[in-house]
Amino acid sequence: MYDKLFEDDKMHEECGIVGVFSQNPDITSQLVYYGLFALQHRGQESAGIAINTGGKIEYHKDMGLVSDVLKKDVIDRLSGGISIGHVRYSTSGGSEKENAQPLVVRYKKGKLAFAHNGNLVNADSMREILEDDGVIFQTSIDTEVVANMVARNSNGNIVKSIKNVMEIIKGAFAFVVMTEKELIGVRDHFGLRPLCLGKRLDGYLLASESCAINAMGGEFIRDIEPGEIVIINENGVESIKSKKYAQRKSCMFEYVYFARPDSNIDGINVYQARYNAGKMLAKEAPVKADLVFSVPDSGTPAAIGYSQELGIPFGLGLIKNRYAKRTFIEPNQELREQGVKTKLSVLNEIVKEKIVVIIDDSIVRGTTTRQIVQMVKDSGAKEVHVRIASPPVTHSCFFGIDTPFRQYLIGATKTIEEIKDFIKADSIHYLSLDGLVNSTNSNQGFCLACLNGDYPMEVPKFE
The missing domain is CATH 3.40.50.2020 (Rossmann fold)
Incomplete structure (x- = not known):
């Protein structure tokens, strides 16, 4: 991973994530496209989309820019009320197609799709424990570690499982997770990685930056709080706040370099x-x-x-x-x-x-x-x-x-x-x-x- 880093004189972008819950399934994939396009500065190696199509999760991802990967024929054939998307610059795992996101996994209750911005400092040790327990990994990204932990411990309650896993994983993370019925947003306890909530007349939006909310035709509502889980479904938005105290530690380099200048993050323009x-x-x-x-x-x-x-x-x-x-x-x-x-x-x-x-x-x-x-x-x-x-x-x-x-x-x-x-x-x-x-x-x-x-x-x- 580090070979290419030595040849450039800038910190590299992280990743960008978006999520859409819409009552208009015909435009959901287009909204994800617009959101990812607005976040292209956060990652230019790969792009991908996962969407709920009639209770099933389909996806498309590949190496390249958003406009190269999510072409019109891809967007046209993906229709559904819930969708998540991802643009990537590799910080965990190599720059390879199998490491592109969203990551779609199957578990006993159906399928889950994950898109992750950030990096876990204890991913290797958790991966080793899971491998010792017989888990086979298809990628080298820490997102798959989290997905396995959530799926293995769900017992039919994904939100409860996510909450439990959040107490185990260490590092910086903002996740959007899609089940066959819900869109879930998660932010780490320190708020190291950004995530915000927006609203449209036909539903709700999640994104790494507020500029993507605007690009998807939404109204910015607020930033997701550190340690917070938000669940979006047909009943609206539910928030689960963390009871674990941790002093907020927003990444300063979002303001120095990473974020688009037209974004607002944690109340700061x-x-x-x-x-x-x-x-x-x-x-x-x-x-x-x-x-x-x-x-x-x-x-x-x-x-x-x-x-x-x-x-x-x-x-x-x-x-x-x-x-x-x-x-x-x-x-x-x-x-x-x-x-x-x-x-x-x-x-x-x-x-x-x-x-x-x-x-x-x-x-x-x-x-x-x-x-x-x-x-x-x-x-x-x-x-x-x-x-x-x-x-x-x-x-x-x-x-x-x-x-x-x-x-x-x-x-x-x-x-x-x-x-x-x-x-x-x-x-x-x-x-x-x-x-x-x-x-x-x-x-x-x-x-x-x-x-x-x-x-x-x-x-x-x-x-």
């Missing part, structure tokens, strides 16, 4: 948080410059905030080719470096003879940042100053975000001055941890483990 981070960054590390621009696209709101706080013009110094392949798939260093130039190009006339500030949301390995700085200097910029709208990434994430081992994280292996020399910038400044937290304008708890090593639970020790 993602765009506003990134914009505020840019303003905080300007106060902490101002530069007398001629131009501010971002590494598109996730750095743009922070760049606008930085620009407006200091009164420096904001412009487009870098243009992104949205159809370029990801740099990590190139087979050698020379082609990887060319891959950055394929993805990004510099507007020479905009940066020439100017002192510029480049704003990015984060740096993981530093290799791409170094190439961008060199490209801007080669285009004639007099000075290149780098500002990062989050603190250095110093620790690996074990909760569903792909980060390399610590020795590959530039923030863990180099000082700020050494990072400046490595990327060959005239200066660099990372936003402080307090500045990042304050940018959310929220008093809720956040998981900051990748920034300070303070994990909300015990994690593997193989960094």
Whole structure:
């Protein structure tokens, strides 16, 4: 799994999940398509849909983007009142077709379909226990571990079984589960992974982000609470709150990088948080410059905030080719470096003879940042100053975000001055941890483990 991660300079997206319960079975699969399309940024490796068709569960999934996998003929033939969908970036299990989701399993009372965002830190030990008990696994994903545990212990009551399994599994998770009669949403006790509830005139919606609720023509109702189970059926929505206390630990990188800027997660507008981070960054590390621009696209709101706080013009110094392949798939260093130039190009006339500030949301390995700085200097910029709208990434994430081992994280292996020399910038400044937290304008708890090593639970020790 880690080979490809070392070749890219960003944290990788997690996964995106949606669920639809509708009184209009003719549009359910279309709604799932729209929801997954809105969540495509969360995973580009595989996509899939499962739907209740007359009391039976059918599904279709494959490697590729939503528009490639869920073609019109697939959507047209899948009709039913309940459906779930998934887009994936592999964080547990390899990037293979059999690991695509939703995962459909058969048990003594019928079928279940699962779609999962997140990662379990004790999945391997639970898998080993199940295998010792004779269970045969078809995939290498931790979702199948959970599905087996839920199915084996249901005794006809899936909700009760899910509740019991939630007390055993450890890690970050948001699930949508489909039975032959119900749509169920589940969020981990810390609220590490996002999940929200929406409503349409014909039913209810679940999604990783509120932008998907909007894309499905729904009205955002609320975020699912940490540790909460919601059951949606013909009687409406039932909520089962957890009695187990755990301090909320929403993933900070949802606001830094992962989520779409038009989403609201746990009461925080993602765009506003990134914009505020840019303003905080300007106060902490101002530069007398001629131009501010971002590494598109996730750095743009922070760049606008930085620009407006200091009164420096904001412009487009870098243009992104949205159809370029990801740099990590190139087979050698020379082609990887060319891959950055394929993805990004510099507007020479905009940066020439100017002192510029480049704003990015984060740096993981530093290799791409170094190439961008060199490209801007080669285009004639007099000075290149780098500002990062989050603190250095110093620790690996074990909760569903792909980060390399610590020795590959530039923030863990180099000082700020050494990072400046490595990327060959005239200066660099990372936003402080307090500045990042304050940018959310929220008093809720956040998981900051990748920034300070303070994990909300015990994690593997193989960094």
